[in-house]
Amino acid sequence: MNxxxxxxxxxxxxxxxxxxxxxxxIEQTLPPIFAFAPGAKLxxxxxxxxxxxxxxxxxxCILLLYLRLVLTALISGGASLFIYSLAGSxxxxxxxxxxxxxxxxxxxxxxxxxxxxxxxxxxQLLVAIWLAQAPSLILYLPVLTIIGIASGSLIGIxxxxxxxxxxxxxxxxxxxx
Amino acid sequence: MKIAKTRKHKNQLFKxxxxxAIFILIILSFIPAYFFLQKQTHKANENFTYARIRxxxxxxxTIRLGENKHFTWTYHSHGExxxxxxxxxxxxxxxANCKDQVxxxxxxxxxxxQSIVCLPHKFLIEIKSDKPHTENxxxxxxxxxTLVNP
Numbered sequence: 001m002n003x004x005x006x007x008x009x010x011x012x013x014x015x016x017x018x019x020x021x022x023x024x025x026i027e028q029t030l031p032p033i034f035a036f037a038p039g040a041k042l043x044x045x046x047x048x049x050x051x052x053x054x055x056x057x058x059x060x061c062i063l064l065l066y067l068r069l070v071l072t073a074l075i076s077g078g079a080s081l082f083i084y085s086l087a088g089s090x091x092x093x094x095x096x097x098x099x100x101x102x103x104x105x106x107x108x109x110x111x112x113x114x115x116x117x118x119x120x121x122x123x124q125l126l127v128a129i130w131l132a133q134a135p136s137l138i139l140y141l142p143v144l145t146i147i148g149i150a151s152g153s154l155i156g157i158x159x160x161x162x163x164x165x166x167x168x169x170x171x172x173x174x175x176x177x
Numbered sequence: 178m179k180i181a182k183t184r185k186h187k188n189q190l191f192k193x194x195x196x197x198a199i200f201i202l203i204i205l206s207f208i209p210a211y212f213f214l215q216k217q218t219h220k221a222n223e224n225f226t227y228a229r230i231r232x233x234x235x236x237x238x239t240i241r242l243g244e245n246k247h248f249t250w251t252y253h254s255h256g257e258x259x260x261x262x263x264x265x266x267x268x269x270x271x272x273a274n275c276k277d278q279v280x281x282x283x284x285x286x287x288x289x290x291q292s293i294v295c296l297p298h299k300f301l302i303e304i305k306s307d308k309p310h311t312e313n314x315x316x317x318x319x320x321x322x323t324l325v326n327p
Contacts, residue, residue, distance in 0.1 A: 107194030138209045145206035
Protein backbone atom coordinates (compact mmCIF):
# COMPACT_ATOMS: atom_id res chain seq x y z
CA MET A 1 0.00 0.00 0.00
CA ASN A 2 1.52 3.31 -1.01
CA UNK A 3 1.70 6.42 1.16
CA UNK A 4 -1.01 8.38 -0.59
CA UNK A 5 -3.65 5.69 -0.22
CA UNK A 6 -2.71 5.25 3.44
CA UNK A 7 -3.16 9.00 3.92
CA UNK A 8 -6.55 8.81 2.21
CA UNK A 9 -7.52 6.02 4.56
CA UNK A 10 -6.51 8.08 7.59
CA UNK A 11 -8.54 11.00 6.32
CA UNK A 12 -11.45 8.66 5.79
CA UNK A 13 -11.10 7.41 9.39
CA UNK A 14 -10.96 10.99 10.65
CA UNK A 15 -14.09 11.94 8.70
CA UNK A 16 -15.95 8.90 9.99
CA UNK A 17 -14.78 9.66 13.53
CA UNK A 18 -15.93 13.27 13.41
CA UNK A 19 -19.25 12.20 11.94
CA UNK A 20 -19.65 9.67 14.72
CA UNK A 21 -18.93 12.29 17.38
CA UNK A 22 -21.41 14.72 15.81
CA UNK A 23 -24.06 12.02 15.58
CA UNK A 24 -23.47 11.07 19.21
CA UNK A 25 -23.77 14.70 20.34
CA ILE A 26 -26.92 15.24 18.27
CA GLU A 27 -28.40 12.12 19.82
CA GLN A 28 -27.77 13.45 23.33
CA THR A 29 -29.60 16.68 22.57
CA LEU A 30 -32.61 14.88 21.12
CA PRO A 31 -35.56 14.42 23.47
CA PRO A 32 -35.81 10.82 24.69
CA ILE A 33 -37.75 8.98 22.03
CA PHE A 34 -38.52 5.95 24.17
CA ALA A 35 -39.58 7.87 27.26
CA PHE A 36 -40.87 4.74 28.99
CA ALA A 37 -37.49 3.04 28.74
CA PRO A 38 -34.61 5.11 30.12
CA GLY A 39 -31.24 4.09 28.75
CA ALA A 40 -32.60 3.06 25.36
CA LYS A 41 -31.03 5.21 22.69
CA LEU A 42 -31.36 5.47 18.96
CA UNK A 43 -27.71 4.51 18.55
CA UNK A 44 -26.98 6.79 15.59
CA UNK A 45 -23.25 6.46 16.22
CA UNK A 46 -23.55 2.74 15.56
CA UNK A 47 -24.08 3.73 11.92
CA UNK A 48 -20.43 4.78 11.75
CA UNK A 49 -19.26 1.54 13.34
CA UNK A 50 -21.26 -0.52 10.84
CA UNK A 51 -19.93 1.45 7.87
CA UNK A 52 -16.34 1.20 9.12
CA UNK A 53 -16.78 -2.53 9.64
CA UNK A 54 -17.60 -2.98 5.96
CA UNK A 55 -15.06 -0.59 4.51
CA UNK A 56 -11.99 -0.75 6.76
CA UNK A 57 -9.73 -3.50 8.10
CA UNK A 58 -10.47 -4.67 11.65
CA UNK A 59 -7.51 -2.85 13.27
CA UNK A 60 -8.65 0.48 11.83
CA CYS A 61 -12.21 -0.25 12.97
CA ILE A 62 -11.00 -0.72 16.56
CA LEU A 63 -8.96 2.49 16.34
CA LEU A 64 -11.96 4.40 15.03
CA LEU A 65 -14.31 2.95 17.64
CA TYR A 66 -12.22 3.87 20.67
CA LEU A 67 -11.18 7.22 19.22
CA ARG A 68 -14.83 8.09 18.82
CA LEU A 69 -15.74 6.86 22.30
CA VAL A 70 -13.00 8.79 24.07
CA LEU A 71 -13.62 12.00 22.12
CA THR A 72 -17.39 11.83 22.67
CA ALA A 73 -16.81 11.32 26.40
CA LEU A 74 -14.38 14.25 26.53
CA ILE A 75 -16.69 16.58 24.65
CA SER A 76 -19.95 15.66 26.36
CA GLY A 77 -18.23 15.18 29.72
CA GLY A 78 -19.52 12.09 31.42
CA ALA A 79 -17.34 9.51 33.12
CA SER A 80 -20.22 7.14 33.85
CA LEU A 81 -21.51 7.63 30.32
CA PHE A 82 -18.08 6.62 29.04
CA ILE A 83 -18.09 3.38 31.05
CA TYR A 84 -21.57 2.53 29.77
CA SER A 85 -20.75 3.23 26.14
CA LEU A 86 -17.35 1.50 26.41
CA ALA A 87 -18.93 -1.77 27.56
CA GLY A 88 -21.82 -1.55 25.12
CA SER A 89 -19.69 -0.66 22.12
CA UNK A 90 -17.07 -3.31 22.81
CA UNK A 91 -19.67 -6.05 23.17
CA UNK A 92 -21.58 -4.92 20.10
CA UNK A 93 -18.39 -4.65 18.04
CA UNK A 94 -17.31 -8.19 18.96
CA UNK A 95 -20.78 -9.53 18.13
CA UNK A 96 -20.85 -7.75 14.79
CA UNK A 97 -17.33 -8.92 13.98
CA UNK A 98 -18.34 -12.53 14.59
CA UNK A 99 -21.56 -12.21 12.58
CA UNK A 100 -19.73 -10.57 9.69
CA UNK A 101 -18.24 -14.00 8.94
CA UNK A 102 -21.72 -15.07 7.80
CA UNK A 103 -22.05 -12.05 5.51
CA UNK A 104 -23.32 -11.88 2.78
CA UNK A 105 -24.48 -15.47 2.30
CA UNK A 106 -26.61 -15.84 5.38
CA UNK A 107 -27.13 -12.48 6.99
CA UNK A 108 -27.49 -8.91 5.71
CA UNK A 109 -26.19 -5.63 7.06
CA UNK A 110 -29.53 -5.10 8.76
CA UNK A 111 -29.21 -8.31 10.76
CA UNK A 112 -25.67 -7.45 11.80
CA UNK A 113 -26.79 -3.98 12.86
CA UNK A 114 -29.72 -5.43 14.85
CA UNK A 115 -27.44 -7.81 16.73
CA UNK A 116 -25.01 -4.95 17.35
CA UNK A 117 -27.72 -2.71 18.79
CA UNK A 118 -29.08 -5.48 21.03
CA UNK A 119 -25.58 -6.33 22.29
CA UNK A 120 -24.90 -2.64 22.92
CA UNK A 121 -27.97 -2.49 25.15
CA UNK A 122 -26.97 -5.74 26.85
CA UNK A 123 -23.50 -4.42 27.64
CA GLN A 124 -24.91 -1.21 29.06
CA LEU A 125 -27.39 -3.13 31.16
CA LEU A 126 -24.65 -5.41 32.54
CA VAL A 127 -22.64 -2.36 33.58
CA ALA A 128 -25.74 -0.84 35.16
CA ILE A 129 -26.30 -4.06 37.12
CA TRP A 130 -22.68 -4.06 38.21
CA LEU A 131 -22.65 -0.38 39.21
CA ALA A 132 -26.01 -0.36 40.97
CA GLN A 133 -25.64 -3.87 42.45
CA ALA A 134 -29.24 -4.55 41.44
CA PRO A 135 -29.67 -7.90 39.67
CA SER A 136 -33.38 -7.21 39.27
CA LEU A 137 -32.48 -4.88 36.39
CA ILE A 138 -32.13 -8.00 34.22
CA LEU A 139 -35.94 -8.01 33.99
CA TYR A 140 -35.52 -4.94 31.85
CA LEU A 141 -33.56 -6.82 29.18
CA PRO A 142 -36.53 -7.89 26.97
CA VAL A 143 -37.70 -4.28 26.65
CA LEU A 144 -34.21 -3.12 25.74
CA THR A 145 -33.75 -5.94 23.24
CA ILE A 146 -37.00 -5.17 21.41
CA ILE A 147 -36.11 -1.46 21.26
CA GLY A 148 -32.62 -2.47 20.09
CA ILE A 149 -34.13 -4.55 17.29
CA ALA A 150 -36.25 -1.59 16.17
CA SER A 151 -33.41 0.96 16.24
CA GLY A 152 -30.95 -1.59 14.85
CA SER A 153 -33.06 -2.27 11.78
CA LEU A 154 -33.39 1.47 11.19
CA ILE A 155 -29.62 1.93 11.42
CA GLY A 156 -29.14 -1.17 9.25
CA ILE A 157 -31.32 0.17 6.44
CA UNK A 158 -29.54 3.53 6.65
CA UNK A 159 -26.10 1.96 6.46
CA UNK A 160 -27.20 -0.30 3.58
CA UNK A 161 -28.19 2.80 1.60
CA UNK A 162 -25.04 4.68 2.66
CA UNK A 163 -22.69 1.81 1.82
CA UNK A 164 -23.90 1.75 -1.77
CA UNK A 165 -22.58 5.28 -2.11
CA UNK A 166 -19.47 4.88 0.01
CA UNK A 167 -18.31 1.92 -2.08
CA UNK A 168 -17.90 4.23 -5.06
CA UNK A 169 -14.84 5.85 -3.46
CA UNK A 170 -11.83 4.45 -5.26
CA UNK A 171 -9.48 4.34 -2.27
CA UNK A 172 -11.64 1.90 -0.32
CA UNK A 173 -10.39 -1.62 -0.45
CA UNK A 174 -13.25 -3.48 -2.07
CA UNK A 175 -11.51 -6.81 -1.50
CA UNK A 176 -12.72 -6.73 2.09
CA UNK A 177 -16.01 -8.36 1.14
CA MET B 178 -37.57 -8.66 -15.99
CA LYS B 179 -38.30 -5.61 -13.88
CA ILE B 180 -40.26 -7.64 -11.32
CA ALA B 181 -37.42 -10.11 -11.03
CA LYS B 182 -34.99 -7.26 -10.43
CA THR B 183 -37.04 -5.75 -7.58
CA ARG B 184 -37.51 -9.17 -6.01
CA LYS B 185 -33.75 -9.67 -6.12
CA HIS B 186 -33.33 -6.31 -4.42
CA LYS B 187 -35.77 -7.32 -1.70
CA ASN B 188 -33.82 -10.50 -1.13
CA GLN B 189 -30.72 -8.41 -0.69
CA LEU B 190 -32.36 -6.17 1.90
CA PHE B 191 -33.53 -8.87 4.30
CA LYS B 192 -32.06 -12.33 4.57
CA UNK B 193 -33.18 -15.43 6.43
CA UNK B 194 -30.43 -14.92 8.98
CA UNK B 195 -31.86 -11.55 9.97
CA UNK B 196 -35.17 -13.01 11.06
CA UNK B 197 -33.35 -15.86 12.75
CA ALA B 198 -31.17 -13.32 14.59
CA ILE B 199 -34.23 -11.33 15.72
CA PHE B 200 -35.96 -14.48 16.91
CA ILE B 201 -32.90 -15.77 18.80
CA LEU B 202 -32.31 -12.35 20.38
CA ILE B 203 -35.88 -12.13 21.68
CA ILE B 204 -35.71 -15.66 23.10
CA LEU B 205 -32.28 -15.04 24.67
CA SER B 206 -33.38 -11.79 26.24
CA PHE B 207 -36.19 -13.52 28.10
CA ILE B 208 -34.05 -16.36 29.53
CA PRO B 209 -32.26 -14.43 32.34
CA ALA B 210 -35.52 -12.73 33.30
CA TYR B 211 -37.24 -16.13 33.48
CA PHE B 212 -34.56 -17.58 35.74
CA PHE B 213 -34.59 -14.49 37.91
CA LEU B 214 -38.37 -14.59 38.36
CA GLN B 215 -38.28 -18.31 39.14
CA LYS B 216 -35.68 -17.69 41.83
CA GLN B 217 -37.80 -14.89 43.28
CA THR B 218 -40.98 -17.01 43.48
CA HIS B 219 -38.96 -19.84 45.00
CA LYS B 220 -37.78 -17.44 47.68
CA ALA B 221 -41.32 -16.19 48.30
CA ASN B 222 -42.57 -19.73 48.90
CA GLU B 223 -39.96 -20.32 51.56
CA ASN B 224 -41.77 -18.35 54.20
CA PHE B 225 -41.36 -20.90 56.99
CA THR B 226 -44.87 -21.86 57.98
CA TYR B 227 -44.95 -23.65 61.28
CA ALA B 228 -47.48 -24.84 63.84
CA ARG B 229 -47.07 -24.02 67.51
CA ILE B 230 -48.73 -26.35 69.95
CA ARG B 231 -49.44 -24.85 73.35
CA UNK B 232 -50.99 -26.55 76.35
CA UNK B 233 -51.97 -24.40 79.32
CA UNK B 234 -50.21 -21.54 77.52
CA UNK B 235 -46.89 -23.40 77.63
CA UNK B 236 -45.17 -24.13 74.34
CA UNK B 237 -45.02 -27.90 73.93
CA UNK B 238 -43.91 -28.40 70.38
CA THR B 239 -43.21 -26.53 67.14
CA ILE B 240 -43.81 -28.36 63.87
CA ARG B 241 -42.58 -27.02 60.57
CA LEU B 242 -45.16 -27.35 57.81
CA GLY B 243 -44.71 -27.78 54.09
CA GLU B 244 -41.81 -30.24 54.26
CA ASN B 245 -43.59 -32.97 52.32
CA LYS B 246 -43.89 -35.25 55.33
CA HIS B 247 -46.86 -37.16 56.67
CA PHE B 248 -46.82 -38.14 60.33
CA THR B 249 -48.83 -38.12 63.54
CA TRP B 250 -47.77 -36.84 66.92
CA THR B 251 -49.51 -37.73 70.14
CA TYR B 252 -49.80 -35.52 73.16
CA HIS B 253 -50.90 -37.05 76.42
CA SER B 254 -50.67 -36.10 80.06
CA HIS B 255 -52.92 -36.85 83.03
CA GLY B 256 -55.25 -38.90 80.89
CA GLU B 257 -55.70 -36.10 78.33
CA UNK B 258 -54.89 -37.24 74.83
CA UNK B 259 -54.74 -35.43 71.47
CA UNK B 260 -53.42 -37.03 68.29
CA UNK B 261 -52.14 -34.43 65.82
CA UNK B 262 -51.77 -35.37 62.16
CA UNK B 263 -49.54 -33.44 59.76
CA UNK B 264 -49.82 -33.90 56.00
CA UNK B 265 -47.30 -31.76 54.11
CA UNK B 266 -48.56 -28.22 54.77
CA UNK B 267 -51.80 -29.12 56.57
CA UNK B 268 -52.40 -29.94 60.20
CA UNK B 269 -55.40 -31.30 62.10
CA UNK B 270 -56.36 -33.03 65.32
CA UNK B 271 -57.09 -36.57 64.26
CA UNK B 272 -58.40 -37.88 67.52
CA ALA B 273 -58.91 -36.64 71.06
CA ASN B 274 -60.50 -37.98 74.23
CA CYS B 275 -62.14 -34.71 75.17
CA LYS B 276 -65.90 -34.65 75.54
CA ASP B 277 -66.99 -32.07 72.95
CA GLN B 278 -64.63 -33.17 70.08
CA VAL B 279 -64.63 -29.60 68.70
CA UNK B 280 -60.93 -29.82 67.89
CA UNK B 281 -61.45 -32.90 65.74
CA UNK B 282 -64.38 -31.32 63.92
CA UNK B 283 -62.33 -28.23 63.01
CA UNK B 284 -60.50 -30.35 60.42
CA UNK B 285 -57.45 -29.45 58.32
CA UNK B 286 -55.81 -26.06 58.70
CA UNK B 287 -52.90 -24.78 56.62
CA UNK B 288 -52.90 -21.00 56.41
CA UNK B 289 -50.98 -18.80 58.78
CA UNK B 290 -53.19 -17.18 61.40
CA GLN B 291 -55.55 -20.15 61.65
CA SER B 292 -55.79 -22.11 64.87
CA ILE B 293 -57.29 -25.25 66.35
CA VAL B 294 -58.49 -25.14 69.93
CA CYS B 295 -59.43 -27.87 72.36
CA LEU B 296 -60.91 -26.03 75.33
CA PRO B 297 -61.33 -28.94 77.80
CA HIS B 298 -57.62 -29.79 77.53
CA LYS B 299 -56.52 -26.13 77.15
CA PHE B 300 -54.83 -27.40 73.99
CA LEU B 301 -54.06 -24.89 71.22
CA ILE B 302 -52.48 -25.22 67.76
CA GLU B 303 -51.71 -21.99 66.01
CA ILE B 304 -50.21 -21.70 62.56
CA LYS B 305 -47.71 -18.95 62.04
CA SER B 306 -45.38 -17.96 59.25
CA ASP B 307 -42.06 -16.22 59.41
CA LYS B 308 -41.14 -14.27 56.33
CA PRO B 309 -37.41 -13.67 56.13
CA HIS B 310 -38.02 -9.97 55.40
CA THR B 311 -40.07 -9.29 58.54
CA GLU B 312 -37.11 -9.74 60.85
CA ASN B 313 -37.05 -6.05 61.69
CA UNK B 314 -40.74 -6.08 62.60
CA UNK B 315 -40.32 -8.91 65.11
CA UNK B 316 -37.37 -7.11 66.67
CA UNK B 317 -39.53 -4.07 67.05
CA UNK B 318 -42.26 -6.12 68.72
CA UNK B 319 -39.79 -7.60 71.21
CA UNK B 320 -38.64 -4.14 72.02
CA UNK B 321 -42.21 -3.03 72.64
CA UNK B 322 -42.85 -6.02 74.91
CA THR B 323 -39.87 -5.19 77.06
CA LEU B 324 -41.25 -1.75 77.52
CA VAL B 325 -44.65 -3.02 78.60
CA ASN B 326 -43.40 -5.86 80.80
CA PRO B 327 -40.00 -4.95 82.15
